[in-house]
Amino acid sequence: QITLKESGPTLVKPTQTLTLTCTFSGFSLSTSGVGVGWIRQPPGKALEWLALIYWNDDKRYSPSLKSRLTITKDTSKNQVVLTMTNMDPVDTATYYCAHILHDYGLDYWGQGTLVTVSS
Amino acid sequence: VIWMTQSPSLLSASTGDRVTISCRMSQGISSYLAWYQQKPGKAPELLIYAASTLQSGVPSRFSGSGSGTDFTLTISCLQSEDFATYYCQQYYSFPWTFGQGTKVEIK
Numbered sequence: 001q002i003t004l005k006e007s008g009p010t011l012v013k014p015t016q017t018l019t020l021t022c023t024f025s026g027f028s029l030s031t032s033g034v035g036v037g038w039i040r041q042p043p044g045k046a047l048e049w050l051a052l053i054y055w056n057d058d059k060r061y062s063p064s065l066k067s068r069l070t071i072t073k074d075t076s077k078n079q080v081v082l083t084m085t086n087m088d089p090v091d092t093a094t095y096y097c098a099h100i101l102h103d104y105g106l107d108y109w110g111q112g113t114l115v116t117v118s119s
Numbered sequence: 120v121i122w123m124t125q126s127p128s129l130l131s132a133s134t135g136d137r138v139t140i141s142c143r144m145s146q147g148i149s150s151y152l153a154w155y156q157q158k159p160g161k162a163p164e165l166l167i168y169a170a171s172t173l174q175s176g177v178p179s180r181f182s183g184s185g186s187g188t189d190f191t192l193t194i195s196c197l198q199s200e201d202f203a204t205y206y207c208q209q210y211y212s213f214p215w216t217f218g219q220g221t222k223v224e225i226k
């Protein structure tokens with residue numbers, strides 16, 4: 001059974017760096033074809049893909065946010081960490097992590113964590 | 120960047136109706152398209168991947184079709200639990216992109 005759960009601060013101040021952790025179970029990030037992605041959703045708005053990391057450490061980023069994002073994995077801890085620098089109120093959103101298997105899309109999602117950016 | 124046009128943005132329907140949602144790409148993506156259902160306050164759930172393959176556990180009233188640039192999600196007989204927002208997503212090339220969503224509401 002695959003599960004993922006996001007954790008991190010619920011409130012950050014403008015200009016601060018956000019660090020989110022995705023802790024998962026039921027799969028290994030050392031298995032060929034497997035990846036973990038991050039997606040966010042501002043309140044009342046559509047989904048936005050942010051970044052992903054594959055089993056072979058291949059990393060991909062949204063071009064519009066690439067300068068602010070870093071994604072890493074810790075295979076031994078079954079965790080993926082996303083950092084986003086220079087947070088702004090427009091970054092207020094629910095942040096989700098999701099499991100990726102080759103050509104199957106985002107097939108398992110975490111429950112999401114709401115991050116509010118406010119002074 | 121592959122741009123996606125999802126339509127309609129709002130669909131009013133009744134239980135038992137057949138509904139279709141469209142997703143059009145700015146360039147061809149073969150069949151690298153997924154459909155998700157999202158209910159208020161919940162994470163999205165995968166319904167269909169590879170344009171037409173039903174995810175395990177998803178009712179057969181959901182179906183997907185299309186390839187290249189034009190795709191469709193069809194719900195053959197709308198049930199009460201199907202009132203939700205639906206998103207298409209391409210994973211043919213980076214950056215992955217989502218449609219703007221279609222809210223299916225009770226007529």
